[in-house]
Amino acid sequence: MQVKEIFSSQLPVGETLSIKRSRFEPLQKSDNLKRISIVSGTHGDELEGQYAIYLLTSWLNENQDAISGIIDIYPAVNPLGIDTITRGFPLYEVDLNRVFPGGEDGFLPGQLVHALVQDIKGSDIAIDIHSSNIFLREIPQIRINKEFSNFTLPLAKELNCDFIWIHDAVTVLEATFSHTMNSLGTKTLVVEMGVGMRLTKEYGEQLLCGMLNLMKKEGIITTENSFEAREPFLSEIGEVFYLNSPSSGLFVPALDHCAIIKKNEKIGTIVEPLTGATLDTLYAPNSGILFTLREFPVVYEGSLLARIFGERDK
Amino acid sequence: MKIIEIANFTSLNRAPLVIEGYLFEGSDPYAPSVAIVGAMEGKNILPLYSASKLVDFLKNKIHDKDKIRGNILVIPSINSYALNINERFWPLDKTNINTMFPGYELGETTQRIAKKVFDAIRGYTYGIILESREDLSNCIPYVKLFKSGFEDIEGAKTFGFRVVNHRELTPVDTVTLQYNWQLWETKAYSIVCPNKNQIDIDNSNEIFEGIIQFLSKNKLIDYRVLNGFESVIAAQEDIEIAKAPKSGIFITMKKEGTYISKGDVIGQIVHSLNGEIVHTFISTCNGMIVCCYKNGLILEGALAFRIIKSD
Numbered sequence: 352m353q354v355k356e357i358f359s360s361q362l363p364v365g366e367t368l369s370i371k372r373s374r375f376e377p378l379q380k381s382d383n384l385k386r387i388s389i390v391s392g393t394h395g396d397e398l399e400g401q402y403a404i405y406l407l408t409s410w411l412n413e414n415q416d417a418i419s420g421i422i423d424i425y426p427a428v429n430p431l432g433i434d435t436i437t438r439g440f441p442l443y444e445v446d447l448n449r450v451f452p453g454g455e456d457g458f459l460p461g462q463l464v465h466a467l468v469q470d471i472k473g474s475d476i477a478i479d480i481h482s483s484n485i486f487l488r489e490i491p492q493i494r495i496n497k498e499f500s501n502f503t504l505p506l507a508k509e510l511n512c513d514f515i516w517i518h519d520a521v522t523v524l525e526a527t528f529s530h531t532m533n534s535l536g537t538k539t540l541v542v543e544m545g546v547g548m549r550l551t552k553e554y555g556e557q558l559l560c561g562m563l564n565l566m567k568k569e570g571i572i573t574t575e576n577s578f579e580a581r582e583p584f585l586s587e588i589g590e591v592f593y594l595n596s597p598s599s600g601l602f603v604p605a606l607d608h609c610a611i612i613k614k615n616e617k618i619g620t621i622v623e624p625l626t627g628a629t630l631d632t633l634y635a636p637n638s639g640i641l642f643t644l645r646e647f648p649v650v651y652e653g654s655l656l657a658r659i660f661g662e663r664d665k
Numbered sequence: 666m667k668i669i670e671i672a673n674f675t676s677l678n679r680a681p682l683v684i685e686g687y688l689f690e691g692s693d694p695y696a697p698s699v700a701i702v703g704a705m706e707g708k709n710i711l712p713l714y715s716a717s718k719l720v721d722f723l724k725n726k727i728h729d730k731d732k733i734r735g736n737i738l739v740i741p742s743i744n745s746y747a748l749n750i751n752e753r754f755w756p757l758d759k760t761n762i763n764t765m766f767p768g769y770e771l772g773e774t775t776q777r778i779a780k781k782v783f784d785a786i787r788g789y790t791y792g793i794i795l796e797s798r799e800d801l802s803n804c805i806p807y808v809k810l811f812k813s814g815f816e817d818i819e820g821a822k823t824f825g826f827r828v829v830n831h832r833e834l835t836p837v838d839t840v841t842l843q844y845n846w847q848l849w850e851t852k853a854y855s856i857v858c859p860n861k862n863q864i865d866i867d868n869s870n871e872i873f874e875g876i877i878q879f880l881s882k883n884k885l886i887d888y889r890v891l892n893g894f895e896s897v898i899a900a901q902e903d904i905e906i907a908k909a910p911k912s913g914i915f916i917t918m919k920k921e922g923t924y925i926s927k928g929d930v931i932g933q934i935v936h937s938l939n940g941e942i943v944h945t946f947i948s949t950c951n952g953m954i955v956c957c958y959k960n961g962l963i964l965e966g967a968l969a970f971r972i973i974k975s976d
Contacts, residue, residue: 361912363962364937458800525836599675653774
């Protein structure tokens with residue numbers, strides 16, 4: 352395993368911002384090896400990828416003979432953000448996943464993402480691991496832009512996630528890592544799982560199994576071990592139903608995340624501690640799986656409380 | 666003058682967020698109309714001040730109200746929750762209201778705010794958005810127009826600012842107010858204000874005079890103004906960039922708005938611990954400094970100066 356610095360910037364007082372990549376490759380090098388790049392930590396408040404990547408690098412260290420392709424790991428695209436619990440790039444207050452592809456003559460965050468793109472360009476596959484933000488808990492899922500789904504969907508099914516959400520092309524998302532890399536010919540998948548600022552051990556282990564399964568199928572690792580990928584729900588065979596808060600207050604959930612629920616089942620209440628009033632009671636708009644649930648209890652009118660996936664009730 | 670309530674959002678513990686607009690009804694039903702949007706971010710101090718100063722001008726300085734010919738709506742503050750606690754974006758989820766347009770009434774909070782604001786300002790002939798620079802720099806006041814296919818460059822010149830920055834549209838720009846307002850057939854312009862925490866009287870006068878000149882030249886008010894500058898239309902290729910090759914303490918020798926010649930010393934970087942000069946910025950062209958990095962500490966690779974080339 353080799354560690355390389357792909358971007359650096361001296362900070363004003365005796366410190367260097369450094370973006371690092373670790374590369375795992377076969378002991379016997381050869382041409383035309385498949386390359387996968389695994390990226391995380393673009394948002395500094397999303398830490399689930401840190402653990403999933405640790406599990407992967409740990410597995411690769413213990414199974415070096417199994418490596419038959421190139422595996423590039425970028426655990427911390429926004430290291431200053433991760434170490435300071437800051438979602439965006441500190442100082443600039445910019446979401447790094449909205450400034451791709453960046454450029455050498457752009458502002459500093461744009462230079463950073465440009466360096467990342469240049470380093471990953473040419474990979475066959477990329478996986479961008481996100482947590483949800485601090486507000487919502489998500490089941491392990493893959494988000495796919497319909498524009499690229501023909502060649503990313505088959506890979507997504509190997510990643511052992513519970514849900515694959517194929518969404519329409521949206522212009523603003525063209526500034527993301529995944530759109531940039533897909534446009535450059537690297538088949539790129541976005542993983543969302545868990546919640547911001549926390550680790551969910553079972554999700555990390557679930558994704559490890561999926562990454563190893565995908566790499567084995569693609570010939571990037573060669574091993575006798577078998578990795579089972581669960582059958583995911585596909586967004587195309589149902590609908591996603593959103594539940595936004597009708598009022599501002601404190602959200603108290605009545606159900607657990609991932610519950611299978613029936614239409615009109617109680618999802619939670621919005622309450623006001625000062626007066627003891629219940630401002631609103633929320634009910635499921637449709638039956639299905641509660642795949643997103645509000646984790647951070649303070650809500651404003653409009654705050655997302657839950658998402659349910661299921662076939663539309665008759 | 667009427668005060669209209671555009672939006673009212675409650676909170677768990679804070680007083681409600683109320684967005685108000687000041688509507689000055691024009692005397693001429695055939696005159697064009699304009700809506701002016703102030704602070705969408707909590708650090709938009711000059712945008713807030715410029716908008717509130719305009720309300721005062723229209724209300725108290727124009728005594729003959731017939732001189733207000735077209736309808737003028739001024740919304741000084743969209744994001745008082747952020748302004749009041751010196752946050753930049755929406756305080757709870759840190760989303761930027763100016764990337765939520767045209768808004769969505771069933772969406773997240775800032776999408777709902779954007780929708781209510783957009784409903785109030787749709788249909789105006791002209792739209793003026795008062796913004797601050799998004800990066801860590803100060804600038805001379807200028808007009809920013811996206812190359813969207815809907816932009817009105819001639820109208821942008823009537824503010825009389827020194828520069829109209831006509832720049833490429835990026836994906837993120839498609840969810841801004843300027844782009845969406847233009848899509849809905851309002852001639853929209855962003856006035857980019859210096860990113861300062863205190864009121865700079867020279868800057869605020871320039872911005873205010875630019876807005877008055879625009880209102881006058883476009884027949885929204887009858888008010889005699891002295892002409893401003895003949896604006897230069899500047900695209901990316903007209904701008905020279907100076908990046909910091911080293912980090913340290915940044916000292917600006919020439920401020921934004923200064924004409925410089927090739928070879929002029931315009932700034933320095935000093936080692937933050939031993940005090941030695943580690944870099945001297947020397948201008949590589951003739952022109953005017955339009956933006957300067959604003960912090961005293963600079964990172965390696967940060968954009969220190971933007972200079973509009975004069976040749």
